[in-house]
Amino acid sequence: MILSDSTIKKMLEEKTLVIDPIDDMKIQPASVDIRLGNTFSIIEDTPTGIITMDKPITYKTIQTDTYLLLPGQFVLATTMEYFELPDDLTAFVEGRSSLGRMGLFIQNAGWVDPGFKGEITLELFNANRCAIELRSGRRVGQLVFAKMDRAADRPYNGKYQGQRGATGSRVFLDKEQKK
Numbered sequence: 001m002i003l004s005d006s007t008i009k010k011m012l013e014e015k016t017l018v019i020d021p022i023d024d025m026k027i028q029p030a031s032v033d034i035r036l037g038n039t040f041s042i043i044e045d046t047p048t049g050i051i052t053m054d055k056p057i058t059y060k061t062i063q064t065d066t067y068l069l070l071p072g073q074f075v076l077a078t079t080m081e082y083f084e085l086p087d088d089l090t091a092f093v094e095g096r097s098s099l100g101r102m103g104l105f106i107q108n109a110g111w112v113d114p115g116f117k118g119e120i121t122l123e124l125f126n127a128n129r130c131a132i133e134l135r136s137g138r139r140v141g142q143l144v145f146a147k148m149d150r151a152a153d154r155p156y157n158g159k160y161q162g163q164r165g166a167t168g169s170r171v172f173l174d175k176e177q178k179k
Contacts, residue, residue: 103128115155
């Protein structure tokens with residue numbers, strides 16, 4: 001079941017759902033607007049020119065209110081909002097169509113697990129031939145919340161729990177990588 005604006009507001013008042021900062025203008029009929037934060041990370045070049053999944057990846061991270069995303073460039077960004085989802089609620093991250101029509105692709109794997117706490121890292125890609133100016137505080141998408149049939153037996157407590165800022169890949173910590 002997708003949550004309505006009134007249910008989202010009620011959960012925020014009860015503090016069973018945490019979104020900080022939040023105001024009523026960000027709550028839509030069936031979603032909550034998410035805004036671009038001020039932290040951006042790009043993958044550093046490697047000596048071999050190859051990124052592997054079994055070693056940490058080095059990122060250059062900057063804090064700025066304006067970031068110029070060049071054509072064909074990929075950058076990690078963060079939401080301005082911090083979230084705490086209860087164990088029986090999940091969320092879908094959806095980019096804004098208006099930005100997609102400019103060639104800005106916004107993704108984050110599209111899913112927020114029940115029990116997640118932190119800012120959401122967004123993967124941004126400029127598919128346009130022109131640079132796109134990104135500004136902190138601008139709406140970049142929305143979170144659509146879905147109520148689960150019951151609380152998760154194992155709510156999220158993974159490698160990105162509590163993240164703040166544009167958080168790079170931690171795929172090297174995956175259990176299947178360990179032998």
